[in-house]
Amino acid sequence: MDTESTHSGYSYYSSRSRGSHRHGERNRDRHKSRSKDSSRSEKSVTINAPPAEPLLGDQSIRGDETQDDNWGETTTAVTGTSEHSLSQEDIVRISKDLDESVGLDCRRYLGTALSVILGLLVFLTPLAFLILPHVLWPDRLKSCGTACEGLFISVAFKLLILLLAVWALFFRPARAGLPRVFVFRALLAVLVLLFVLSYWLFYGVRILDSQDEDYQGIVQYAVSLVDALLFIHYLAIVLLELRQLQPFFSVCVMRSTDGETRHYNLGQLSIQRAALIIIENYYKDFPVHNPALLTASKSRAAKHLAGLKVYNVDGPGNNAATGLAQSQSRAMIAAAARRRDASHNELYYEEAEHERRVRKRKARLVVAVEEAFTHIRRMQEEEQKKSPGDVMDPREAAQAIFPSMARALQKYLRTTRQQHCHSMERIQQHLAFCITNNMTPKAFLESYLTPGPTLQYSRDHWLAKQWTLISEASVTSGLKDGAVFLLKCIDFSLVVTTKAIPFIKLSEEFIDPKSHKFVLRLQSETSV
């Protein structure tokens, strides 16, 4: 049984060429399973055959043909208790993906279609106002004088400006798909529609029905429509773009897994737009989410719980369910308080040891990288003409010096538990990039020594792509002082708290430049 499952495990890995690091993938899934059942963590520690976890979890649920050619081979029965939690999570994730992808596209296309129709209607209305009299009653129409023809030019240019302005403001690639409709845009669309309809109504009743002959009046009417449309566009700019520029609220964003906190200043926005801005800033400000760093506290928590078991000696039917649970937890807390726990000691020495190890590995790494960089030299122009042999481009140069530092880098990444964030190809790409741009070894190493923002890593390592907004207030309502909402991702969530920026009362004080005068402080003592 074991050999079979191990075999298929390796074939599974060979078929998956997603660029993620092998060991990293294993670690991530193992940690995810641990996070799922904390109460049964002892069992998950002794789980057998780690390659077995992704086998059942990913392969049997994903119907994606591109990823597993060896699907038939891997349906071996696996013994292990935590694959249930993994596959459950995957089911939820996949079904959510499918649902949302279908719903979102439909809505987005509907929105775009409606706005295009409205735009066409608005743009063609003034032209229709001008052309219809010529078509319907050309003989009775008074000829257009000079002033009237001047108005034609103004209509043409104003329409051109309106077209450019609408293109600039509305025809931008959509940044995101928000859960609810954008209230201001909907209101503006309704306003424009009502406006144009009322103009058509007036036109239809007073001009088409009575077949007015005064063409100049009609042209002026069309010009007034275009003017009013330009003003509505101004209103759109103010509502959509300018209103939220002035900072009004200060939001505090905290990641739930490791407590990383950032503060941002936002204007008066709806909750969903504020969430969008926060997510966009998340990708550049927060260090990448690394689940491997959280296992230590979880194992400590598990040890606390694992040492205690509560037995109910009174029999099953005596207490009510809640009373039983309460008494159990109280008993456990009391027992834990009484127990002489030396885990703080362990933590202290463990952390000291870990830090020492990290520093040692870092020293070795720095030396190895510096040495590796000395093997490479940029070729000068004259040399290029003299000896064209054994010349390498940056990628080959990177591949040439990479093996000498690979081991030290690998060990360092393992010690700081970052090895799943970086793959071999990406490290070599980064090395080639640094060599091309004449960077020093320290510059090359900087992205590995400290965890950088999420955008720095490749997309598969982000662990933060699908966001859910959880809020008690309606998401189209505005931010208020004290509002709290959550941005949930699969592995973690961002807790956002809002505070209003206080009203600043600034007063002035005038200081005359001539008033800066000084005296010496004397304290002399004289003997007499």
Next chain:
Amino acid sequence: MSYIPGQPVTAVVQRIEIQKIRDGDNLILGFSIGGGIDQDPSQNPFSEDKTDKGIYVTRVSEGGPAEVAGLRIGDKIMQVNGWDMTMVTHDQARKRLTKKNEDVVRLLVTRKSLEEAVRNSMMQPR
């Protein structure tokens, strides 16, 4: 040494008569002074009121004429030979004390213990 702004300064004083002794070319009294209206009164360690710009005795040399005559460290000098010392600059005070043609200086000095002594004696029942 109470000071009420606008009222004349009142204090219980002690008369001290110091004989100058000749030391080489100078006549010395054997103590040091600090304070004055051109000095910083907040640095004075002996005054009760840190805005008091009077002349204080900061050091009394051992066995000198001042110590023999009864001058103590921390005393405030109110008059020297009839000249007022409560509103003088540091240099003026020095000059009044070190006049070459005077052998004797008669000082009026005040200290806190004097006031207490007077108060105690007044409170004792006759």
